[in-house]
Amino acid sequence: MDKNCLFCRISRGASSTDFLFENEMLVVFKDINPAAPVHLLIVPKKHIRSINDLSDDDRPILSEMLMVARDMAAQYEVAKSGYRLFFNVERGGGQVIFHLHLHLIGGWNKR
Numbered sequence: 001m002d003k004n005c006l007f008c009r010i011s012r013g014a015s016s017t018d019f020l021f022e023n024e025m026l027v028v029f030k031d032i033n034p035a036a037p038v039h040l041l042i043v044p045k046k047h048i049r050s051i052n053d054l055s056d057d058d059r060p061i062l063s064e065m066l067m068v069a070r071d072m073a074a075q076y077e078v079a080k081s082g083y084r085l086f087f088n089v090e091r092g093g094g095q096v097i098f099h100l101h102l103h104l105i106g107g108w109n110k111r
């Protein structure tokens, strides 16, 4: 827990952000500035700065993030039409919140 970290505060329920999903490892909420009709963030509760900072012990977290992304894609009806999953890594990669998060975007053409 980093008390100056926005996603630590959000994932601990210390903000008004609504969770679309929560379990012991992670939370999912809508991106405040969506880049697509569906734009979700899958965020571990553990403070990890970026993909670069993952340790071997974090394998279950990463695996859970992907499995929950799969489920959220189905729930938000973009699984069949298609979607993108991505991590921005450090400033040069477009990361602005330095707490690991997986973007799920889709819903442009739900056919």
Ligand code: AMP
Pocket: 006, 017, 029, 030, 031, 032, 033, 034, 041, 087, 088, 094, 095, 096, 097, 098
């Ligand atoms: P990144 O560029 O990968 O670090 O992405 C950070 C994302 O967090 C951006 O898409 C922002 O729109 C989003 N974001 C920032 N603050 C909030 C917030 N309070 N609630 C939801 N999403 C946020």
Ligand code: ZN
Pocket: 001, 002, 005, 006, 007, 008, 009, 046, 047, 048, 098, 099
């Ligand atoms: Zn954090």
